Amino acid sequence: MRLLVTGGAGFIGSHFVRTLLAGEREGLAGSSVTVLDKLTYSGNRANLQPVAEHPGLTFVEGDICDETLVDQVVPGHDAIVHFAAESHVDRSITGSKPFVVTNVLGTQTLLDAAVRHGTGRFLHVSTDEVYGSIQTGSWPEDSTLAPTSPYAASKASADLLALAYHRTHGLDVVITRCSNNYGPYQFPEKVIPLFVTNLLDGRTVPVYGDGENVRDWLHVDDHCHGVTLALTRGRAGEVYNLGGGTELTNKELTGLLLEAGGAGWDRVEYVPDRKGHDRRYSLDTTKSTRELGYAPRVPFERGLAETIRWYADNRAWWEPLRQKALVTR
Template sequence: MRILVPGGAGFIGSHYVRSLLSGRYPGYEDAHVTVLDKLTYAGNPANLRPVAGHPRHTFVKGDITDGGLLAELVPGHDVVVNFAAETHVDRSITGAGDFVVTNVYGTQRLLQAALQAGVRTFVQVSTDEVYGSIAEGAWTEEEPLLPNSPYSAAKAGADLLCRAYHRTYGLDVRVTRCSNNYGPHQYPEKVIPLFVTNLIDGRPVPLYGDGHNVREWLHVDDHCAGVQLVLDKGCAGEVYNIGGGVELTNRQLTERLLAAFGVGWEMVTPVEDRLGHDRRYAVDSGKIRAIGYEPRVDFDEGLAQVVRWYRDNESWWRPLRDGTR
């Protein structure tokens, strides 16, 4: 089997690739993995260093919007698992165009190339942010898409294109929508690695607004296992929520990180709230649990592991944070 992984040098995509090539997923021990990545600021060759010389791994530097490249590259692959996306909400607020180009147009180019090449299954990795904000309860996959940021709107557009390619052309497309991810190799503009690297350096951490925005946290290893489960046991044309089951306000998350470093609220700097900041996310994961999903990483243990990883891997994150890479 040959699997194409666009965005495979990023945080989540590289974790999936490393897991796949290490034999973590039964039945895929002989799969060949092609990573396609543009290597923008968040795509990092160092994320793939552990598998760089693996005989079943091929790396291609390129853009998912390049139709000519895709026409050459996609044929011969059985599966596409698409992690490629612009993902940072703050960046989308100041520059929405790049998000539309990559997340919407790029996904359409991939879908078209997969259709023309006769790809068996296309898995689109999306986000719970496409649903908007929910005051109570949890979203099922049947909820309407009500995105509130340019990032989430672009991801929603990609999801709808996936639906259209299944309904119109019969392409086997499956969409996953995950809650907030955390784990090693996460780019240091995201909240957990930003706070951890700041605290390592003795710098204050910025907390948006009143800090009572609620997020559901999911370890990247559990997320990738869920994506693989959808590839194995999911159904064509279906959407699957992948949640971690741990809800925290941003203040509660901040408290845990401060405690990990033995410091107090004097290390917190309140900052003006993000434009259009969604108040709460929560997904109902019943549908994917019905086919065997179960998050396995305890949040407090996973968070402690992440803190240790960033302490031990300063050579990975400092050039990214300081802009010297």
């Protein structure tokens, strides 16, 4: 299979590409990959360095909003795996335009090209944040979308566009919605790498509000496993939730990271809460388990320990990125 992977130099996309070319993605053995990535502040060619010389990899630097370029790149691919997105909520609050342009118009540009060139499958990677906050229970895929942040609203818009192209044009669209990802190569503005790198440098870590907001944690490899299952087994026009099964308050997560770093609560700085901060996310993965055979495989304790160790061992990767990150949240 020949795959076009957008955002393939980012955190999740690069993990998908590295593991696919290493033969670790079930049902995709022998596939070749074209990565299309704009290399914005969080896109990084170094994320693909382990497979840079692989004969199955082609890299194209460019914008998914560039209709001419997209029209040149899409033909000849059997499927598009669309990871590319502006994804940091804090940045969307201070400036939402890049999120609307990339996440909505960029997706529309790709969808149009996929229709024109008869692409076999369009796998759109989305987020649990499109559902909004839930006090108890978990969101199934048919829940009403109620995004809170500009980021989540832009992703919900892209989801609806993708489903509309399935219904209007017959495009083979599948959508995945994941919970909070963690793992190696994550840009150090997201909470786990931010806290880990701050603690490694003897800094404080910022906790929003009362620290009681709840998130479900999903290892990036489990996410890519779910994306692979949806790509190879999913039904056209369907949405699949991919959760990690580990719900923690931000305060509980902070405690684990402090303990791992040998630090105390004196290293915590409570900061004003994020505007419109959703209290709790939780995904019902019953459908993904039933139809795809999906289940997370990386225990959180092991995954977190390995992630912390990776950042401790790879200062040369993350230190140059610090100035690009939002180190105050």
